[in-house]
Amino acid sequence: MIKNYILIGPPGSGKGTQAKKLTEQFHLLHLSTGSIFRQLAQHDNNLKELITSGNLVPDTQVVDLISKYIRNNIITVKKTGILLDGFPRTLTQAKNMSKIFVMEGITINVVYIMTLNYDESINRLLGRRVCTMCGANYKQSNNIIKCTYCNNILSKRSDDQVNIIKNRFQIYEKQTKPLIEYYDNQSNIDVIYINGSKDENDVFNQITKHL
Numbered sequence: 342m343i344k345n346y347i348l349i350g351p352p353g354s355g356k357g358t359q360a361k362k363l364t365e366q367f368h369l370l371h372l373s374t375g376s377i378f379r380q381l382a383q384h385d386n387n388l389k390e391l392i393t394s395g396n397l398v399p400d401t402q403v404v405d406l407i408s409k410y411i412r413n414n415i416i417t418v419k420k421t422g423i424l425l426d427g428f429p430r431t432l433t434q435a436k437n438m439s440k441i442f443v444m445e446g447i448t449i450n451v452v453y454i455m456t457l458n459y460d461e462s463i464n465r466l467l468g469r470r471v472c473t474m475c476g477a478n479y480k481q482s483n484n485i486i487k488c489t490y491c492n493n494i495l496s497k498r499s500d501d502q503v504n505i506i507k508n509r510f511q512i513y514e515k516q517t518k519p520l521i522e523y524y525d526n527q528s529n530i531d532v533i534y535i536n537g538s539k540d541e542n543d544v545f546n547q548i549t550k551h552l
């Protein structure tokens with residue numbers, strides 16, 4: 342049976358890293374709203390300002406993007422399943438997404454909640470380097486300069502700075518965490534907690550046990 346998944350977690354909990362590994366290994370469609378907004382921000386100063394300050398893009402804009410994306414990719418979603426990485430992030434987004442999914446005849450089966458505390462989030466993100474082409478994440482301490490997937494030079498994300506990470510973490514606590522209860526109350530959706538402080542392979546094993 343084709344299944345659809347959501348990855349929820351605070352900044353630095355490894356959503357992007359795990360999503361990349363999972364979608365490659367299990368041939369799921371990967372939707373990262375963060376990657377899409379970073380690309381759009383190259384030609385949109387309002388969006389750029391929101392992202393670099395760590396604030397959320399307004400719900401209407403996010404829901405609009407998702408609605409178009411799902412409609413344009415509905416055949417693939419139904420064929421392979423989709424992994425939502427970084428979406429939904431608010432209750433409004435989740436409720437609107439549910440309407441879109443019902444209209445298109447698709448359902449969310451599993452929601453993974455990745456856990457990580459504030460200090461770990463700061464430490465990880467301050468030492469993170471990313472590939473701006475494919476979104477792969479690396480630890481600065483590994484001294485890797487070029488992306489192992491696409492050979493692009495790695496860089497630091499502009500929103501990986503202490504004050505901005507703090508803001509992103511607080512937004513997660515206030516606006517995104519209520520989604521846990523929302524999904525917990527839906528009997529047809531499995532909510533699975535993943536200890537995001539473990540190393541990449543351990544986290545991957547925790548997730549794949551429930552795929």
Ligand code: AMP
Pocket residue numbers: 352374375376378379391392395396397398399403426427428429430434509
């Ligand atoms: P991420 O790569 O998931 O950390 O997202 C980077 C930034 O993109 C966030 O800090 C937000 O500014 C924006 N963003 C990504 N996904 C969403 C979303 N679902 N709702 C609102 N803003 C988002």
